[in-house]
Amino acid sequence: MKRILASTALCAVILLAGCSQGSIKYSVDHTPTMGMSFWNAFQLNINEDLVKDQALAVTELGLDSLGYKFINIDDGFQMPRDEEGHFRCDPALFPSGMRAVADYIHSLGLKAGIYTDAGDNTCGSENIYTYGLGTGLYGHERSDCHLFFDEWDFDFIKIDFCGGQHAGLNEKEQYTKIANAIKSCKKSDIIFNICRWRYPGTWAEDLATSWRTTYDIRPWFARVKYIIEENLWLQAYTRNGHYNDCDMLEIGAPKWPGSDASLTHDEELTHMAYWCIASSPLIMGCDMRTLSEESLEILKNKDLIAMNQDPLGLGAPVVQRSGDVYVVAKDMESIMGPKRAVVVMNLSDKPGSVDVYAEALGFKGRIKVYDCFTHEDRPDLACETSFNVPLRPHSSAAFFVTGKRIEKQIYDASESYLHNFSTIEGAISPRYMPSPSASLGTYVSGLGGSTDNWLQWNNVYSGKGGKYVATFRYSCAYPTSFKVLVNGKEVGELTDLVTQNDHNWNEANLEIKLNKGLNEVRLCPIDGIMPNIDLMYLHKK
Secondary structure, three states, X not given: OOOOOOOOOOOOOOOXXXXXXXXXXXXXXXXXXXXXXXXXXXXXXXXXXXXXXXXXXXXXXXXHXXXXXXXXXXXXXXXXXXXXXXXXXXXXXXXXOHHHHHHHHHHOOOEEEEXXXXXXXXXXXXXXXXXXXXXXXXXXHHHHHHHHHHHOOOOEEEEEOHHHHHOXXXXXXXXXXXXXXXXXXXXXXXXXXXXXXXXXXXXXXXXXXXXXXXXXXXOOHHHHHHHHHHHOOOHHHOEOOEEEEOOOEOOOOOOOXXXXXXXXXXXXHXXXXXXXXXXXXXXXXXXXHHOOHHHHHHHOOHHHHHHHOOOOOOOOOEEEEEOOXXXXXXXXXXXXXXXXXXEEEEOOOOOEEEEEEOOOOOEEEEEEEEEOOOOEEOXXXXXXXXXXXEEOOOOEEEEEEEEEEOOOOEEEHHHOEEOOOXXXXXXXXXXXXXXXXXXXXXXXXXXXXXXXXXXXXXXXXXXXXXXXXXXXXXXXXXXXXXXXXXXXXXXXXXXXXOOOOOOOOEEEEEEEEEOXXXXXXXXXXXXXXXXXXXXXXXXXX
16 A cells, blocks of 8 residues: 555544446536636626627637537626516627527537526625626526526526525525426526535535536636645545536636736646546636637647546546645546546645655556646656656646556545535535545544435445455544445444544444445444544455
8 A cells, every 4th residue: 555644543434335336337418518708807898799709719719629619608798677577688788689699609519608696686796786686596597597598598507696695595495496497498408507606515416517616716826726625625526427616717817907916837737737637617717819829728738628528527536645746536438447537736835746656546567657738658657656746836747547457445535425515604514624644634524413414435446346344544532433334235333433532543444345346335323423534445355
């Protein structure tokens, strides 16, 4: 095992739950959305001519042929509703009407996107400016959705929550109501993005194609770094054709008003590489007419786009870490297949490096490394054990690595799926918590207390199936317990688990049986709270 544990004591709790047994290849209906949006570059300064110019520029730059298909109109096109409550666009800004604009976008072979709020007022109106007051979906969910999709023929919608907060709405209830309104439309295959500026909750997967996970992005690295760091531990929630949205791409974006900061070339590469490996939507937030050749080359990187548009639609959990240098990886083309995408990032302000271990990437024996920045094989990095990646501050490296796969032994809590997880303000939720004593610097706390507050590792792979000993690293200041399910069947309980404090780790063992292929392991509460969980280590009996 090439990963060094941060503490000598191991304590564990185990759980496995339902899983597929047959083929381990699958695909999703929707890969991450690609296109451009107007908000970051233009904010409320939009009009019909600008929308058409930007759409045309996308095609003239050849970005559409690479998958950038969506032209998403953001806030600022609307005006107050009429006396009967009907939604209206501003005729001074869009004299031909929104259907004509959507038709023009479609005539270029592109898709048309639109914006609204889940509540009463839009975000750009700041609950003050008349144009956006009362123009949100609240109280008009079904009529507005039929207007946007059946009459105006839009294909995508971003739904904010500023007005939702203003109206005191419950996120899950209101977005569910909106999702039902969208489903009632004649038009099908509508892309629905929840813009709540936090991870809203696991309920979002049943409603939307994607959901924002953080505050808005800005074109300086401190904000990009914040978004990356927040999303590193949320990769289990990108699955089944539904995606964490890291917000718009600020590649080629001008300096933000009032700021002297903008992204360097290294920072733009790191920005693009992480968005791609994390399967985030790739929505450009710049003026298409003023893109530099350097930034355009990054946006058109076919290898990074292939990483993003891989049909598995997976997130990329952390597999190694050295301070602020992270290695993230995901399978491509087939689960446990010979090819993986790998991104190495230095998020610190100082030069750094990391020895990337083939075993940590899931390989045994000699590997082949392809560089997604230079588009060349890297025989100098081919190895049987490890290769070193030196990085400038804020820089990154991106690879396709191929070789013979081995069964994974360590399943970190930071890559697990938490059923009750949310980062919305005030939410009672389990948490991914930072700690230098945890194996990758992060553990899970706040599990239990209710029967549905559990942790699960998806895609636990066994080449032949059979009996394993599962070792779980845990900590808890007072006695706790939990039960373990494998593929939906309870296989045992671990009780009276206690350590001296929340950062003093111990370990517990349980014998389990895995099916051949993919399995799910779930840790569930028995009665009361569960211990903090750091990882699960599997070894064959």
